[in-house]
Amino acid sequence: MKLNIGVIKGDGIGPEIVTEAMKVLDRVGRVYGHELNYTQLLMGGASIDVHGVPLTEETIELAKQSDAVLLGSIGGDAKTSPWYQLEPSKRPEAGLLKIRKALNLFANLRPAVLYDELKGACPLKEEITEGGFDMMIMRELTGGLYFGERSTEVRDGVLTATDTLTYNEDEIRRIAKRGFDIAMKRRRKVTSIDKANVLDSSRLWRKTVEEVAKDYPEVTLEHMLVDNCAMQLVKNPRQFDVILTENMFGDILSDEASMVTGSIGMLASASLNETKFGMYEPSGGSAPDIAGKGIANPIATILSAAMMLRFSFDLDTEADAVETAVEKVLKDGYRTIDIMSEGKTQIDTAEMGDKICAYISK
Ligand code: NAD
Numbered sequence: 001m002k003l004n005i006g007v008i009k010g011d012g013i014g015p016e017i018v019t020e021a022m023k024v025l026d027r028v029g030r031v032y033g034h035e036l037n038y039t040q041l042l043m044g045g046a047s048i049d050v051h052g053v054p055l056t057e058e059t060i061e062l063a064k065q066s067d068a069v070l071l072g073s074i075g076g077d078a079k080t081s082p083w084y085q086l087e088p089s090k091r092p093e094a095g096l097l098k099i100r101k102a103l104n105l106f107a108n109l110r111p112a113v114l115y116d117e118l119k120g121a122c123p124l125k126e127e128i129t130e131g132g133f134d135m136m137i138m139r140e141l142t143g144g145l146y147f148g149e150r151s152t153e154v155r156d157g158v159l160t161a162t163d164t165l166t167y168n169e170d171e172i173r174r175i176a177k178r179g180f181d182i183a184m185k186r187r188r189k190v191t192s193i194d195k196a197n198v199l200d201s202s203r204l205w206r207k208t209v210e211e212v213a214k215d216y217p218e219v220t221l222e223h224m225l226v227d228n229c230a231m232q233l234v235k236n237p238r239q240f241d242v243i244l245t246e247n248m249f250g251d252i253l254s255d256e257a258s259m260v261t262g263s264i265g266m267l268a269s270a271s272l273n274e275t276k277f278g279m280y281e282p283s284g285g286s287a288p289d290i291a292g293k294g295i296a297n298p299i300a301t302i303l304s305a306a307m308m309l310r311f312s313f314d315l316d317t318e319a320d321a322v323e324t325a326v327e328k329v330l331k332d333g334y335r336t337i338d339i340m341s342e343g344k345t346q347i348d349t350a351e352m353g354d355k356i357c358a359y360i361s362k
Contacts, residue, residue: 001034003313006066008059011045011092012286013296014072020298020353021070021305024325027357028309028318039066043099044074044092044286045083054095060102063279068312069103070305071281077288100141105271105279106171107178108139108250109307112257112267114237117330120341121262124234135240136186137257138179139250141271143171144201146247167201167246169208174274176212179244180219185310189220189241193229193249205246226253233257258283265297265338268304270311278312280304294348297336299326302356325359 007022009015022038029036041059048054054074063069075092078084083092099105114122114132122129148164176192183190192209194202206223213221224232226249232239233256245253258267267283282300290296303326310319334355335344347355 001313001315002037003029003034004037004039004065004067005308006041006063006069007038008041008043008063008069008071008074009046010043010072010074010286011076012073012288012291014044014074014286016291016294016296016349017282017298017301018070018072020349020356021301023353024302024322024356024360025070025305025309027360028315028322031321031360031362032315032318034315034318041069043071043095045076045081046074047095048083048086048090048092053090054092055098060099063099063103066277068277068308069279070301070308071279072301073282073284073286075286075288081288099279100271103277103279104142104273106140106142106274107175107272108137108141108254109182109270109272109311110137110139110254110258110267110283111135111269111303111307112137112237112254112261114261115266115327115330117327118261118263118266118339121339122260123262124237124260128234128236131238133237133240135237135243135257136182137243137250137254138175138182138245139254140167140171140175140246141250142247143167144247146251165199165201165248167204169204172205172208173212176209176244177215178272179242180212180216183219183242184216185316187241188218189222191222191224191229191240191243193224193226193243193245193253195226195249196223197225201246209244229253230256234260254283263297263339265300265336266303267300268307270304270307272311276312276314278308280308280312294350295337296349297338298349298352299336299356302326302353321360322356325356328359329355 145165152161196202264284272278306319306322309315
């Protein structure tokens with residue numbers, strides 16, 4: 001199979017971790033007989049340095065022509081980087097928001113997996129994490145409160161700010177379908193999160209999700225109020241398979257779910273549109289504090305590349321091979337510094353990429 005991948009290495013540790021993910025993709029290509037073509041694209045600070053803006057129309061066009069995009073991270077140190085002297089619409093992060101919108105990436109997927117080998121990093125009690133957990137947070141990314149009309153004005157002599165939360169049934173239906181499709185590839189359970197006891201938008205969310213569920217009789221659907229979900233994530237995370245939720249609830253819950261896994265360098269993510277196209281990136285940022293030192297953990301980016309194989313190319317066997325290789329490397333005791341613990345072997349970014357490659361075979 002021919003895989004045309006747009007690559008945005010980005011800023012900070014971005015180039016270091018993406019290089020390792022490409023190493024792993026190349027290894028998958030060699031072992032399973034796929035041809036990989038990469039198109040290097042600039043975004044964020046790297047694009048500002050060359051073009052004066054965080055994202056050009058040409059980059060958007062080239063990204064659209066790719067089958068999928070692999071992204072490292074963008075941004076710098078807000079206190080010291082000259083990028084942050086620019087007005088907000090010209091700063092690195094503006095490129096990220098713009099590309100998500102231009103590519104219509106409405107579905108954000110963040111797996112939260114507790115690896116047996118990294119249990120020690122989990123802040124929850126052992127009796128709660130016994131047996132591990134493996135959930136997928138599916139968050140709507142282009143609607144709701146963050147994209148609604150907003151204003152700040154003086155009303156009756158008092159400064160008043162307003163944000164609006166709007167969803168239509170088409171927006172809810174398309175993300176719900178994606179959620180159920182993903183559940184079909186997993187343990188076939190969807191927990192839909194809302195605040196239907198208070199919000200109209202949540203009542204429409206619940207009604208629409210129930211309609212979509214009728215097309216997926218093999219999937220168990222459960223509804224949960226967002227405040228209860230925040231509690232359940234720390235009380236009994238094992239109960240979740242796919243968590244389906246709107247933009248703001250998803251923003252908060254996905255961070256909570258990632259933190260209970262204990263390590264930011266392990267967290268993959270994907271943003272998808274209505275086609276097979278997706279943008280795949282680690283959940284962490286550009287980590288300017290460790291950039292250039294060769295010590296960043298590349299696993300989140302490598303697992304994001306595995307998600308790319310699974311969701312954009314339907315290469316489930318290859319994705320499984322990458323995920324299994326990561327587990328084996330951890331089992332053998334190899335760790336980058338961020339997940340290091342006593343008795344384990346500390347290795348650097350490139351060595352971690354090499355070790356994972358070495359475990360990928362048919
Ligand atoms: P961060 O995620 O970059 O760093 C937080 C902490 O986690 C740091 O101590 C860092 O060293 C560590 N860390 C992050 N990724 C790691 C990895 N792969 N291996 C080892 N350690 C890792 O968050 P921040 O410091 O708040 O933000 C830094 C910059 O990243 C900012 O400019 C911010 O805007 C940007 N950012 C970008 C994205 C993105 O590109 N999607 C996301 C979040 C933040």
